[in-house]
Amino acid sequence: MATEREYFVTNQTRGVQNVAEAGAKQVKALILAATTRLTASEKRVGEVILKDYPMAGMQSVTKLAELASVSTPTVIRMARKLGFEGFPELQNALRSEVAERIKAPSLKRDARSAASEGEGHVLHRFTEAVIRNLTGSLERLDPVVFDRVADLLADTSRPAYFVGGRITRANASYFHNHIQIIRANVTLLSQTPNVWPHYLLDMDARSVLIVFDIRRYEKDLQKLAELAQERGATVVLFTDQWGSPIAQVAENVFNLQVEAPSNWDSTIAIMAVVEALIAEVQAKRWDDTQGRLQELESMFSTTRVFRNFT
Structure with a gap:
């Protein structure tokens, strides 16, 4: 079984696409959707994350495992069942959610692509949204x-x-x-x-x-x-x-x-x-x-x- 550090390295080099795919859907929604596929131990990890979402998932894998009364490998397996390479990648998705939540109005504009501003009149784009x-x-x-x-x-x-x-x-x-x-x-x-x-x-x-x-x-x-x-x-x-x-x-x-x-x-x-x-x-x-x-x-x-x- 790979160590958490190995998963971290994998995430840094190959995980960007997976974060975009799995993280595009909220981690909360992924946990709820995977309930029937998770073992009892993995469900406890999900319950701990949901109880204080999303901050509980920002802790170290060791601390999260301790709170859920499971082993560290169980936390990593749960993350993989949600579609992530490992726990660090799941945390990256949570960080993206947190950043999106607190985005200031000026940063919202910076995040919008220049291309989107040219797709039709603003009235139509706003109405569609x-x-x-x-x-x-x-x-x-x-x-x-x-x-x-x-x-x-x-x-x-x-x-x-x-x-x-x-x-x-x-x-x-x-x-x-x-x-x-x-x-x-x-x-x-x-x-x-x-x-x-x-x-x-x-x-x-x-x-x-x-x-x-x-x-x-x-x-x-x-x-x-x-x-x-x-x-x-x-x-x-x-x-x-x-x-x-x-x-x-x-x-x-x-x-x-x-x-x-x-x-x-x-x-x-x-x-x-x-x-x-x-x-x-x-x-x-x-x-x-x-x-x-x-x-x-x-x-x-x-x-x-x-x-x-x-």
């Missing part, structure tokens, strides 16, 4: 999770809190604005993390915290979600295809695709799911929501918020 995001997101979305979140939001005995990051706070605000019309007991958290403990004071096992967090994942949001979960709150996470670390404490996770031919990620797939949830929650609560809408329209008329064309 959005359609791919929507299609891919819907293919991986679990309807059971969708229905469960809709039920949570339709239950007014459960206070609902909404929060987003530097970019996604707009998504959180939009979601909150609509749910606030449909039902009571809804709160949009302040943009200032310093006051979040004030909201945490009122969170308990009845509470639902809706969090939006896409790359480059924000530490303040992660801490908020962890504290809310410790207080018994149900955490719902909207994140990208790579997955925010908040997924470790979230009971319900929407992994939605955000890639676009731009310096910035696209949240259109996220908004599609948000709007579908708004429609479903409204349908579940229509008898009560109808009265709220009528009362709200009366207030608009009195305050003359909108123009009256009649």
